[in-house]
Amino acid sequence: MGYYVLAADGNPLAVGLKYADKPIVANITSEEEMLKIAREEMIDGVIHPCSEVAMNVMGRINDELGLHGISRNTALKATNKHSMRKAFEAYGAPSPKFYCTANVDEGWRLFQSIEGKAILKPSRNSGSRGVSEIDKSLSYDGFKPLFKRAKEESRDDSVMVEEFVEGPEFSVEIIVWNKEIIILQVTDKKTSEAPFFVELGHSQPSLFPKEIVEAVKSAAVKGVEALGLKDCAAHAEVKVQNGKAYLMEIGARLGGDFISTELTHLSTGIDMVAAAINVSLGVKLDLKQKAEPQGVAIRYFTPKPGIVKAINNTELLNGPGIYDAEIYVKPGDEVREVKSSLDRSGHVIVTAPSAQEAIDKAEELVEKVKIITA
Ligand SMILES: Nc1ncnc2c1ncn2[C@@H]1O[C@H](COP(=O)(O)OP(=O)(O)O)[C@@H](O)[C@H]1O
Numbered sequence: 001m002g003y004y005v006l007a008a009d010g011n012p013l014a015v016g017l018k019y020a021d022k023p024i025v026a027n028i029t030s031e032e033e034m035l036k037i038a039r040e041e042m043i044d045g046v047i048h049p050c051s052e053v054a055m056n057v058m059g060r061i062n063d064e065l066g067l068h069g070i071s072r073n074t075a076l077k078a079t080n081k082h083s084m085r086k087a088f089e090a091y092g093a094p095s096p097k098f099y100c101t102a103n104v105d106e107g108w109r110l111f112q113s114i115e116g117k118a119i120l121k122p123s124r125n126s127g128s129r130g131v132s133e134i135d136k137s138l139s140y141d142g143f144k145p146l147f148k149r150a151k152e153e154s155r156d157d158s159v160m161v162e163e164f165v166e167g168p169e170f171s172v173e174i175i176v177w178n179k180e181i182i183i184l185q186v187t188d189k190k191t192s193e194a195p196f197f198v199e200l201g202h203s204q205p206s207l208f209p210k211e212i213v214e215a216v217k218s219a220a221v222k223g224v225e226a227l228g229l230k231d232c233a234a235h236a237e238v239k240v241q242n243g244k245a246y247l248m249e250i251g252a253r254l255g256g257d258f259i260s261t262e263l264t265h266l267s268t269g270i271d272m273v274a275a276a277i278n279v280s281l282g283v284k285l286d287l288k289q290k291a292e293p294q295g296v297a298i299r300y301f302t303p304k305p306g307i308v309k310a311i312n313n314t315e316l317l318n319g320p321g322i323y324d325a326e327i328y329v330k331p332g333d334e335v336r337e338v339k340s341s342l343d344r345s346g347h348v349i350v351t352a353p354s355a356q357e358a359i360d361k362a363e364e365l366v367e368k369v370k371i372i373t374a
């Protein structure tokens with residue numbers, strides 16, 4: 001894009017640093033340290049692509065240097081699930097019943113006040129870490145360790161207790177330019193079954209009927225308005241129960257899991273990362289389609305827990321239509337039960353004329369390429 005890029009990371013070995021014009025090793029979670037660097041370097045914009053660890057820092061830099069992009073206040077709202085739910089509720093954006101507490105006994109009491117199933121999750125984290133579904137058959141003794149797990153995973157020690165929304169899950173890939181909300185794509189998501197809801201795959205464009213896709217988009221727009229997002233990318237997660245859409249959460253950033261960085265680009269022909277960079281700089285948006293839209297799917301490898309003995313048929317990952325593939329484990333490594341995104345063992349991204357064909361091929365590959373554990 002012709003921009004001069006500074007990249008910052010606390011780890012001198014971080015893989016991205018070598019791609020920057022100027023790599024900077026610094027604590028990106030320190031507002032003061034990053035603000036000082038931003039001032040010295042006289043930056044024109046800042047972007048925190050697919051993660052949330054330092055969104056508040058980015059917001060503070062935007063505030064103090066008068067840059068485009070979200071404010072510190074908005075960043076705080078968009079990274080704390082409790083504040084986010086409160087903002088949705090206040091604005092009338094569709095959201096399930098929710099509570100937040102740090103106390104296990106109060107958590108148990110709140111769970112009793114919810115009819116039917118509920119979700120326990122950290123009020124601050126991501127990647128489905130610490131998330132579990134619970135139902136009325138659960139005893140207090142069974143509840144305690146799940147609450148503790150959610151609390152330990154939470155960056156602010158609090159746990160969300162939410163009404164459980166049944167049904168398929170979607171994400172909506174959005175660019176907000178000067179408060180105009182532009183939807184680039186709707187993604188169908190495949191998650192693991194209860195209790196942990198780990199994302200096992202994504203595909204675009206959505207294969208659901210138009211009414212459902214429209215309901216998903218409207219919920220996402222309401223959510224973006226509720227958070228007051230401007231000049232940023234956004235990734236809204238939505239579930240649809242009995243035809244009604246409910247917001248799960250919204251990231252005021254590009255979505256992870258290759259969704260915003262690769263899948264959206266492949267399925268729409270529009271470079272969403274470039275768009276997110278430009279909105280953060282206040283450079284006029286160019287959403288021209290530069291490639292043909294196509295169907296795209298990613299599927300993750302989740303072999304049985306155990307020690308990896310062998311990995312067979314990997315040559316299949318070099319076939320036509322395979323955009324990218326990677327196995328994260330090698331013989332001798334341990335594969336754990338899949339309780340969060342971090343426990344997945346590899347991925348494959350496939351493109352095809354339609355999303356369904358891409359899904360079929362990706363699922364065939366995660367079946368045929370065998371990661372054998374014992
Ligand atoms: N209230 C809920 N009802 C049903 N499923 C939920 C609810 N909250 C979360 N989930 C499930 O758990 C997953 C992770 O929750 P989410 O709030 O997105 O946290 P994370 O930041 O870890 O992605 C969601 O994608 C969804 O599948």
Ligand SMILES: [Mg+2]
Nearest residue numbers: 127128237249
């Ligand atoms: Mg999520």
